[in-house]
Amino acid sequence: MSDEKIKQLPKLWLGDHYNEGIGRDDIFDKLREECGVFGAFNVPDACSLGYYGLHALQHRGEESAGMATVESASGKFSYHRNMGLVKEVFDQTALEGLPGDRVIGHVRYSTAGESKLANAQPLIFKYRDGDLGVATNGNIVNAPSIRKELEMQGSIFQTTSDTEVIAHLIARSSKDFVSAAKDALQRIIGGFAFLIMTNDKLLVASDPHGLRPLVMGRLGDGYVFASETCALETVGAEYERDVQPGELLVLDKDGLRVDRFEKLERRATCAMEYIYFARPDSDINGINLHSARKRMGRQLALESFIDADIVTGVPDSSISAAIGYAEQTGIPYELGLIKNKYTGRTFIQPSQELREKGVKMKLSAVRKVVEGKRVVMIDDSIVRGTTSLRIVNMLREAGATEVHVCITSPPFKNPCYYGIDTPDRKELIASQKTVEEIRQAINADSLYFLSNEGFIEAVGGNDGEYNRGMCLACFDNDYPTPVDPTSEKSCSC
C-alpha cells in the first residue's frame, strides 16, 4: 500500500491508538470478560483443585483471584485473595494456608488499585453463625435499591460489589440459613451463578433464566462446580450436568440435596458465552464451543457472498469460526493475523513516536500472507468499531487488496445488564449506524453480520436434544428480566 493511500485512510485510523499493534484482550473496544467461579465439595486437597480449576477459567478474569476453603471436620474457614493471575496470587505458602476439603474460588476481570482488592472475591463475612464466603458470576439488576434499603437500616458495606447484598439479606433473616438464602435469592433479579459457603454448608445457585453458565461434575465421592466444563476437565472431574435455572443445590454433611428457589422460567443462556467468552474446549448446555463457532463460520459463509483469496480469523477468539468459513467456502484459511503470546500487563507500551513509526506489539498482519490478496477477516463482534477499523487498516497496510469483514454474531445494539461490561448504548456502533455506515466506518470492502436465525441455528447445530434458550437481548432488546435502563450497569462479580 502506498504512503499516499495510507494517508487517505479514514481519520480514526490516524487517531491516538493507530497501529499500536493491538491485541484482543485489553482494548476498550472489546467486551470485557466477566468472571469465573469454581467450587468443590468433599475432595482431597481442595485448594489445589481450586488452583487448577481457576487456572482453567483464567480467561474469564485476569484481574484478581481468590479462594476460601473449609475443613469439614473442624469447620475451619480460611481464605486468600489478591490482585493478579491465579499463578501470581497463589504460591506454595498461600496454598498451605488453605487447608480443607471444600473450596470456592473466583477470578475477576481487570481494573487496578488496592481499593479494588476489597472487591476481589470470594467476599468473606462473619455473621451470627460464623463465616460466610460468596463467589458470584453475573449481575444483580436490583442490587442498588436493595442496598439503599439495607443502608437505611444501618448496614455498612465493605465493597462496591452487588454481591455483598446477598450476605446482608441472609444475615438479617431470622430464618435458618438455607431458608434465608432462598428468600434472598428470590428477592434479587438478574443473571448470576452463586457459590455460597459457610462453616458447614456449600450452596450453589443459578438465576431463574440460567443466564450465566454453571456446570456440575463428579470427582470421586465429591462434587465440582465451575463456570465452564474446561475446568472440570482440567481437574479430572467428570461432567454431570449443567446447573438448572432457579436451582439451589445444598451440600453438607448429609451430601447433596437439590432444591429450587424459583420455578423454571424460559432458559436464556447468554449468547456471548457461545460467541466469545467461553473457552472453545468448553461445552455449554452440552454444546461444544469450538464446534458451535465453526458452525457460526459455516453459517456466515452461507449468508455472505464474497469472492476472496484467503480467510483469516482475528486471534484468538475467531480462529474456529474462520476455519468453518474456509471449509464451507473452499477459500483457504491462512494466518493473516498473528498475536504475540508474550505480551501482558508488565509490558512497556511503545511511545507515540514509535507507534507512528510502526512499532507493533500484540497483533500484526503477516505481509507475506496477505500481500496482494483479497482477505475475508472473521471476527466475533463489533462493539464501537474502533478495533475493527484498526485491524482492517493493518491488513491493508500489509498489502491486502480487499478486506471483507464477517462477524459471527448479529449486530450488538443493546447493553447487557447481566454481567458483561458493555459501553453505553450510544457508543455501540450498531445501535447508531446502519450496516453500510459501519462498513464505511471500519474501512471494509464489505461487511456481513450473522442473522439472528442463522446464529440460533448455528448454536443449536445438529445435536439439539437440550433446551437451548438463549438471551439475545444485546441483539434484539428482549431482556428476560425487568431491567432499569437508567441504572448504572455494574457487574456483581
Next chain:
Amino acid sequence: MSDEKIKQLPKLWLGDHYNEGIGRDDIFDKLREECGVFGAFNVPDACSLGYYGLHALQHRGEESAGMATVESASGKFSYHRNMGLVKEVFDQTALEGLPGDRVIGHVRYSTAGESKLANAQPLIFKYRDGDLGVATNGNIVNAPSIRKELEMQGSIFQTTSDTEVIAHLIARSSKDFVSAAKDALQRIIGGFAFLIMTNDKLLVASDPHGLRPLVMGRLGDGYVFASETCALETVGAEYERDVQPGELLVLDKDGLRVDRFEKLERRATCAMEYIYFARPDSDINGINLHSARKRMGRQLALESFIDADIVTGVPDSSISAAIGYAEQTGIPYELGLIKNKYTGRTFIQPSQELREKGVKMKLSAVRKVVEGKRVVMIDDSIVRGTTSLRIVNMLREAGATEVHVCITSPPFKNPCYYGIDTPDRKELIASQKTVEEIRQAINADSLYFLSNEGFIEAVGGNDGEYNRGMCLACFDNDYPTPVDPTSEKSCSC
C-alpha cells in the same frame, strides 16, 4: 567460660531457642508492640505527610500499614492498605492514588497471612451517608458482647477487629453523625485512640482515661494527630497538646470544635509506653521518654547495690536507662551487647545445627568488652523470662564473670486489656515466681526490679506540671475500667 561450665548452665538455656542470637523485636518473650495512628486535616499533600508520619511510628507496628485520604473540595475518599512496612506498602503509584488534604493512617503489629490483611487499618466502610474510615490504637473491653448483640440483629463483619463495632454502632444510629459517634464512644469500654474520617468530617477521640497516647499538633493552617510526638517532629508540625481523656475533636469545613463524649475521669496513661513502647525522642504528657528512661536507670541505681565493672543495656530499648544507671553509679557504660541492624523478616534463620555451633544473627555479646568483667545488664521488663535467660547466658559465654540484671520497671504480673499483646497470666513469670526464683530462672547473679514508687517518681521527674496519672495495672492489678478476666484479650488495632 569453659565448655564444662557452659554445659552446667540451666536447662532452658539448652532448649530449642538456645543461643539463636535473638533480637529484641521478634521474640515471643517480648511484649508485642501495639499500633500507631496518624491523622492530618487541611494540609497539602496529605498522603505524603501520612507516609512520613507513619514511618516515624513504624516501631509501633511492623505488620501492615494503611492510609485513607479525603479531598475536602469533592469529598472524594481513597485508601490503600497492605501487609508490610510503610516503605513497602506505599510506593509512588500508591501515593498517587491517594489525593486529598485529609488523611488517617495506621501501622499494625505483626502476624502473617492474607486473612490478616482484612484486619489492616484504616478499616473502610460504606454506609448510608457515604464512606467511613476508622483507625484505632487500643482495645475495646466490651467489644465481644456488643458484637454478639449486633450479629443477632443481622450485622455482618469483615474483620476480627473490635474496631468494626464502632462503625456498626454509628451506621445503625438514626441520629446525626457526630451524635451517633458520641453515643457509640459512650457504649464502648477500654483504652483507645480513635481517628474516624468520613467524606466531610474527621473525628478524633481518646478514651476516658487516656490510656493510649494521642497528641495534636499544628502545621500551617492545618492539624496533625499522632500516637507520638516524634511523628509531629518528622512532618514538621508543632506540638500543641495531648488529646485529653474523654475528648472528641470534630474537624470539618468549619474548622476544629472541641467536644467531649465523657467527663474527665482519672488519667491513666499506659506505663509501658513510658518504659518500652514509645520512641525515646517522643514526649508523652510533656515528658521526654529518653529523659524519663534515664531517670528510671538512675532510680534503679539508687534502689540496687551492685559492685560491678561495667553497665550495658539490652539494645535498643534499654540504652537510655543504662546510661542513666552508669551516670548515677559511676560504673562505666559499655557496649556489651550489640544488635545487627540489617536483620529483618526476609532473613534466613540458622539451622538447629548451626545454632548449636554458635551462629548468632541478631544480638551478640561483645567478648572483648565483657570478658572477665562483672556486668550490670539493664533491661526494660521480664515477661516469660526466656529471653533474659538467653542474654544472661550469652554474656556469660562471652566471658562475663558476673551478670547482674536490673529491670527498669516493677515486676510484670498482670495481663493488659487495653491493647498490649500480653501472654496469659500464668505465663508471666513474675506472677508465678518470687524475685529470687526469677533470678535463678534467668541465671543472674542478682536481679533488681524498679519499685512502683521509684518508677512513678522517675517518670514524673522534675517537670511535674502535668496530670501524670498512669495505668499500672500490669504491676498492681488496679485496672482503671471494668475488665472481664475470662475474655480473650484481643487488640482492636
Next chain:
Amino acid sequence: MSDEKIKQLPKLWLGDHYNEGIGRDDIFDKLREECGVFGAFNVPDACSLGYYGLHALQHRGEESAGMATVESASGKFSYHRNMGLVKEVFDQTALEGLPGDRVIGHVRYSTAGESKLANAQPLIFKYRDGDLGVATNGNIVNAPSIRKELEMQGSIFQTTSDTEVIAHLIARSSKDFVSAAKDALQRIIGGFAFLIMTNDKLLVASDPHGLRPLVMGRLGDGYVFASETCALETVGAEYERDVQPGELLVLDKDGLRVDRFEKLERRATCAMEYIYFARPDSDINGINLHSARKRMGRQLALESFIDADIVTGVPDSSISAAIGYAEQTGIPYELGLIKNKYTGRTFIQPSQELREKGVKMKLSAVRKVVEGKRVVMIDDSIVRGTTSLRIVNMLREAGATEVHVCITSPPFKNPCYYGIDTPDRKELIASQKTVEEIRQAINADSLYFLSNEGFIEAVGGNDGEYNRGMCLACFDNDYPTPVDPTSEKSCSC
C-alpha cells in the same frame, strides 16, 4: 475409554510424567529453542527498538535477555542483561540506562541459576581499544580446541559460552579490528549469526553455509538485523534481504560496507527453522513459514492414506500444517487439543497424586470434539517419543477411537552441532527404531513421516526464485562442516 482399557495403555504412559497435561515448550522431549539476535544501527531510541525486536523473538529463548547500546556521538557503551523474559528484564529504568542509536540484543533459551547469568548475552568485554559486545545465535564446532589453546596462552574466561573465544581471538590480534574479526571468523567452524559491536563499529556476520537465519532491514536511514523477519515487522522496518553465507557487514560512521570473510559455499539453512523454530509469520530466504508449514501438511496428506473423521494439530507449532492437511484431504480441521495460554514458569506443578487423578494444566484433549472420532494428529517432529505417546493417550482417554500420527518432517535421527539442543543420538527414537516400532511405542494406529523429497518440495513451494539449500543433517547425516561426533554439543548462544 474405559478404565480397563486405560490400564492397558503402554507402560511409559503410566510413568512419571503421565498425564501431566504437558505443553509444548517445556518438555524434555521437545527440541530446545536456540537463541535470537537483534541489532539496529543509526536509529532513534535504539534500546526501545531492541526491546520490541527481542520481544518478537522471545519464542527463540525465554531464559535470559540482554542488550548493549552505543551512543555514536560519544562512543558511550551501555548494557543490561538478566534472567527472564524481555518484559521482565527490561523495565523503564533499565531502558533509561541504555542510551544510544545503536543496539545489539539477545534472547537465550532456558536453564536456571545465577551462574547462568554470566552466560547471558550480549557478552561484554573491555579490551585494548575499549568496549566489545557480542551476541550470537548458533554454535562453534571447534570452540573447545581454540579455547584450550587460548587458555594455554594465559587467557581467562568468564563464561562457559563458546562465543567468548571470538572476543579473545580479536583482542589478541595485532591487526586492525575488522581484519582481526575476519581472521577470527575464518578460524571458527560451525553455524552462527554474529552481531559484534564496539564503541565505533557494528559487525554482522553469517557462517559460510548460512546455517542460522539472519535478515537485514531498513528503518529510515538506519539498518536493522534480526534472526527472523517478524522482528523487522514488529519494529516497522522494511525487509531488505537475508544476510548471505560468509558475509561480513561492517557499519560505522561511513555507513554500511559489505565484505566477506569466506567465499560462498553451498547454502545450508537449518531445516528445523522451517519446521518448528521460526514464527509462522516470519520468512526465511523469502519463504513464509506459515505457508511452508501448510504445504508440509498438504504434502503429508499426499504421502499418507488415512481414513479419519477429524484432523487436529498439536498447538502451537503444528496448527498451520494441520490446516494444510485438512484442506488437502477434506477431513475437517478440529480443535482436538488445546493449550492453556496462562501457564508459565511460576506455575505450581500438580502433585503426583493430583496428576494421577487427572489434573492437567497445559495441554488437554477436547472430549466433545474427539469422542468417538478417528483422529489425525499432526505434529512437527518426534525426538524421544515420550511426548507423542502422552498426547496420543490423552486423545484416546478423551474418547478418540483411532489416533493416526502424521509428522511434518522426516525422522529425526542425528544430533545437531549447530545450535539446537538435541539429546544424544541413542536417545533419538528414530535412530534406534523403525517407523513401525515407533508407531507401537507411541501407541498410534498409524504413523507417517514426511519424506525427504516431500519436505524439500514443500519448503520450496511455488516461489522457488532463491537459493534454498538446507541442512538436513538431522535427517540424512550429511553435515555441511566437519564435526567432532565425540565432542559435547554445546550451544554458543
Next chain:
Amino acid sequence: MSDEKIKQLPKLWLGDHYNEGIGRDDIFDKLREECGVFGAFNVPDACSLGYYGLHALQHRGEESAGMATVESASGKFSYHRNMGLVKEVFDQTALEGLPGDRVIGHVRYSTAGESKLANAQPLIFKYRDGDLGVATNGNIVNAPSIRKELEMQGSIFQTTSDTEVIAHLIARSSKDFVSAAKDALQRIIGGFAFLIMTNDKLLVASDPHGLRPLVMGRLGDGYVFASETCALETVGAEYERDVQPGELLVLDKDGLRVDRFEKLERRATCAMEYIYFARPDSDINGINLHSARKRMGRQLALESFIDADIVTGVPDSSISAAIGYAEQTGIPYELGLIKNKYTGRTFIQPSQELREKGVKMKLSAVRKVVEGKRVVMIDDSIVRGTTSLRIVNMLREAGATEVHVCITSPPFKNPCYYGIDTPDRKELIASQKTVEEIRQAINADSLYFLSNEGFIEAVGGNDGEYNRGMCLACFDNDYPTPVDPTSEKSCSC
C-alpha cells in the same frame, strides 16, 4: 529558635539538601564504606556460614553481595552474586545452589545498575587449570598501568575492577599456581586483603603494610577469615590472630601453610577503620573498637574545654565516643539526635516542598532534650562539611543555644589511595580551610579535632602489647607506598 534567626543561618543551610533529615550512611559528605570479605575452609555448610558471616559485615558494603563455594571432594565450584543486601541476594534456593565446605564471600558498597553487577565480587574466572574466584577489600595503586600492559598483550576484561588484573597475572604465568600468585602479589602496590579460591586451594593474603584489616579464626577443624572479628563471633568461630602484613596463607588438602610474598614492612593499618568503618564490637590488632572510640572521646575531652549542658553523638558511629566524652567531663550524655532505623533504599524521598516544610526522615534532633541547652556534638570526621552544617543547624532549630562540635579524629586533609572512596583533595574542607574557618562554615560555636598524638594514644590505649602502626596519610600525607596523585582513585573491591 525564632523564624527570624532561622533565616539568618548560613546560606548552605538553606541549600538543596537543607533539613532533609539526613542519616549517616547515604550522604555524599560521608566517607563511603569500603568492602568486606569472608572466607571459610573445611567447614560444614560453608555457604550458610558465609551467609551469616557476610551479614555481620554488611555495614562494609550494602550494594552487592556474592559467594563462591568449593566442594573439596569433587572440586566442584559454584557461585552466586547479585545487587542488594546479603539477605536479599541469598534466599534458600540460592544457598542450595552453593554446596561445599569452602567459601569466599564479599559485600560491596553502593552504586546502581546492572553494569555494576559485573563488578560484584567474588570475581569468577575460568583459566587453564579450572575455576578461579577472587574477593578483595582494598585498592591496587598500580592497577591501571598493569592493566594497560595486559591489554596490549591481548587480554580482555569483564570488569572495571582492579581486582581482575590479579587473575590475569596468575593465568599468564607459566609457574605453578602458588608461585604465580606470589609473583602477582609482588607486582601489585596498594592496600588489600585478598581471598583467592580455586578448585583445590584457598589463598589468603594481606598487603605488605596491613592497610586493610583481615583476621583468622578457628571453627572446629576448619579456618575462618574475615575483614572483622564480629564475623568470627557471629559464626561461632574463635579468633586466632590477625593476618600479618605480607603474609600469604595457603590452604589445601594438606591443611594450612603460612608463607610470605613480601617481607614485613612497617605496619600501617588504616586509621579510619578505628575511627569509623569497623563495627564497635570488632577488634583490630587486638583492640576493641567500642573501647578505642570511647578512649577517643575521653581524649577529646582532655583536649577541649567546653562549658556545656549535654553531650550527644551523631548516630550510629559516634555514640561510643560521646559516652567516653561524657564520662570524662561529667557532662551528661543525652539522646539529642535520633536516627530512624527503618529508612533504606526503597524509601520515598520527600519533595522539595515538603523538605522546606520541615519533613525529616532519617535523622532528627530531639527538641525536648536539646531545647535551651548548650550541646556538645560528637562526630567522627568532617569531609566536606556540609553534613556537619546540617546537623548543627538541626540542633539549633530544635532549640540548642550553643553547639560545640568535637571530632574524634584529626582533620581529614588528604585523599585515600587504599580503598576508601574519598572526594578530591580540593573538596576536603580541612585541606582548604583553617579550623576556625571550618567552625564558621559549619555554624558551630566551637570546633575541636583530636590531635594526631591524642588519636594514636587513644587507639593504643592501655593494652599496647601489639604492633599498632597505623596509616595516618589522610591526616599527615605520609603514604606508606608510592602513590600517583594524578591517578583516579578507584577501589578494587
